[in-house]
Amino acid sequence: MTEDRIEQFHGATIQHGPESDRIYLMKTGTADLSELPGELKAYAKEKGYSKIIAKVPASAASRFIGLGYSKEASIPGFYNGRETAEFLCYYPDSSRRTAANSEEIQQNISLARRMHDKPLPELPEGVSLVTCTPDNAEEMSALYREVFPSYPFPIDNPDYIRETMQTHIVYFGALCNGRFVALSSAEMDEEHANVEMTDFATLPAWRGHSLAVHLLKTMETAMKKRGIRTAYTIARAASPGMNITFSRAGYTFGGTLVNNTNISGGIESMNIWYTSLAVSRES
Structure with missing residues (x-):
């Protein structure tokens, strides 16, 4: 097996690589949430990835949605049983947006x-x-x-x-x-x-x-x-x-x-x- 790598990105934790051909924002960490959505889009373009999936607190979701991300899933109570985690996606390659099955x-x-x-x-x-x-x-x-x-x-x-x-x-x-x-x-x-x-x-x-x-x-x-x-x-x-x-x-x-x-x-x-x-x- 090969695997994509986990690393720090402007204070956030991401997993990325050609295996899953995406960026996965795992934790927002200390990242500037006003800049992070755009920084992820720029990095995906640089690497040629066809998807970004961002797991973020509901309170931060509007920053991403305002830059073209959309909601795919959510987990209520993810953060200490109180705040919802939203899974927000962005598709540089629109053909990946639809599942064949x-x-x-x-x-x-x-x-x-x-x-x-x-x-x-x-x-x-x-x-x-x-x-x-x-x-x-x-x-x-x-x-x-x-x-x-x-x-x-x-x-x-x-x-x-x-x-x-x-x-x-x-x-x-x-x-x-x-x-x-x-x-x-x-x-x-x-x-x-x-x-x-x-x-x-x-x-x-x-x-x-x-x-x-x-x-x-x-x-x-x-x-x-x-x-x-x-x-x-x-x-x-x-x-x-x-x-x-x-x-x-x-x-x-x-x-x-x-x-x-x-x-x-x-x-x-x-x-x-x-x-x-x-x-x-x-x-």
Whole structure:
């Protein structure tokens, strides 16, 4: 796998590169929000990228919309359970604005919504759920390589897994007979009390056993203990399974990021699902 790079840009944090052919504004940081929307457009033009996707507080959205950006998705409560995050897009190449499989995407969203809060199946016999450790990094990276031909972050690199374990990511796994059969991760933004539930991967032989949803519920419990208030995911829009997983676990659909991410060998649209961890959904 190759990957786009993360770097500082005028005080903000961005990911960019030819793999996903885009700029992703991950955090506005200390950037001047009156200048940042235009600076991103200029940088995209310089690099020849066909998309900008900017994740910004709702209070800053008008600065971007005034320069031609438009909303694709949102996550209420993203910033400390109070302020919404808006996902705003700009397409230097207008042909990227429309998904060729838009009808399939809408069908998957509808299917997932019908599964909202459905009862969860039992964990298969012989499977246990664990928090991963640095000693597991080699086996984890091998599983990710097997499942994903390409991925937006270098999870096929055991050094990356070890490094992120020490900073802001907690990895979880499903074990059977001492071997990992499924993995996931919780990428925490502790400053803003949110977490991305991501990096779900299940070996082909183990698909259909709802391991992802069991991992997700374990992740939620762990994140609540850390004081995280909002959980979300950015799931492949063309994958019915992951969209059903999050809807079934009680998550709400937040929008589609069109032709957004290079994953599994090509650029795909991604769906956002979110939930509040601060208040029980049963209350």
